[in-house]
Amino acid sequence: MELEQAVVVVTGGASGIGRALALRAADEGARGVVVADLDAAGAEAVAAEIGACGLGIGGDVADDAHVGALLARAEDAFGPVDLFCANAGVAIGTDVTTPEQDWELALAVNVRAHVIAARRLVPGWLERGRGYFLSTASAAGLLTQIGSAPYAVTKHAALAFAEWLSVTYGDRGIGVSCLCPMGVNTPLLGADAQDRTDDQQMATRAVTAAGAVLEPEQVADAVVAALREERFLVLPHPEVLEFFRRKADDYDRWLRGMRRLQASITPA
Numbered sequence: 001m002e003l004e005q006a007v008v009v010v011t012g013g014a015s016g017i018g019r020a021l022a023l024r025a026a027d028e029g030a031r032g033v034v035v036a037d038l039d040a041a042g043a044e045a046v047a048a049e050i051g052a053c054g055l056g057i058g059g060d061v062a063d064d065a066h067v068g069a070l071l072a073r074a075e076d077a078f079g080p081v082d083l084f085c086a087n088a089g090v091a092i093g094t095d096v097t098t099p100e101q102d103w104e105l106a107l108a109v110n111v112r113a114h115v116i117a118a119r120r121l122v123p124g125w126l127e128r129g130r131g132y133f134l135s136t137a138s139a140a141g142l143l144t145q146i147g148s149a150p151y152a153v154t155k156h157a158a159l160a161f162a163e164w165l166s167v168t169y170g171d172r173g174i175g176v177s178c179l180c181p182m183g184v185n186t187p188l189l190g191a192d193a194q195d196r197t198d199d200q201q202m203a204t205r206a207v208t209a210a211g212a213v214l215e216p217e218q219v220a221d222a223v224v225a226a227l228r229e230e231r232f233l234v235l236p237h238p239e240v241l242e243f244f245r246r247k248a249d250d251y252d253r254w255l256r257g258m259r260r261l262q263a264s265i266t267p268a
């Protein structure tokens, strides 16, 4: 997958990793970069940074009609979408007391939005014999997320859906990669946020204690390299592969280790 001359859509493109992906796609010579976000003004601002090949569109990735309109506008402006980056995400919820509406939001944005986009894109990609789906999951999708059940569960589901797409359509011209970073310096990580609950702070500490917090541009570098090789797993923190191996190697030992990590970052 080469970004040069590609038509790229990035959801959650107004901020953080999505913004870095959108800017990087433009730098790599994409023909059109559609920046989609709930934050319409933010999406338009990133598109303005990109210039003539940028298009900012406001909308909700969890709403099928919005996604239909987004893809229609992208295609009208630049032609069929070559690469769809399902990147918008929410870090919401804590333990078993997480209310239903928070579970719903996490499932809608972190999982169903990917299904909605794929349902609209895959038939055209199969017809053209090519297309590429980049899913932004998280290291939480391979491991877990201390402090947030909805995040852990929905990121596993996003990874599972990306795997399934790759198995099902990988021999018919559709490429799939799944981005699984640990900490990245964005508003979602919340490292600088003030008004956060103990559980939210613990979730952030679990990420920052586990490894380096990367800049979004470093994540974009890792994505471009993986797309070039059409490699499924994109691990900007390479140690995640070793953690994942240890989990597979001895699940109970891994669970004990995670409990120890949780205890070490839990306020007394």
Ligand SMILES: NC(=O)c1ccc[n+]([C@@H]2O[C@H](COP(=O)([O-])OP(=O)(O)OC[C@H]3O[C@@H](n4cnc5c(N)ncnc54)[C@H](O)[C@@H]3O)[C@@H](O)[C@H]2O)c1
Pocket: 011, 012, 013, 014, 015, 016, 017, 018, 036, 037, 038, 039, 042, 059, 060, 061, 062, 087, 088, 089, 090, 091, 109, 136, 137, 138, 139, 180, 181, 182, 183, 184, 185, 186, 187, 188, 189, 207
């Ligand atoms: N920051 C990290 O440490 C980290 C680590 C692993 C994975 N991720 C994942 O990376 C992705 C991007 O997050 P980020 O860290 O750049 O956060 P961010 O908060 O900077 O950006 C997320 C963007 O998604 C948008 N968004 C949220 N809900 C939306 C919706 N329903 N429709 C359209 N747009 C919506 C937000 O408006 C925001 O601009 C997320 O899927 C996140 O789970 C982040």
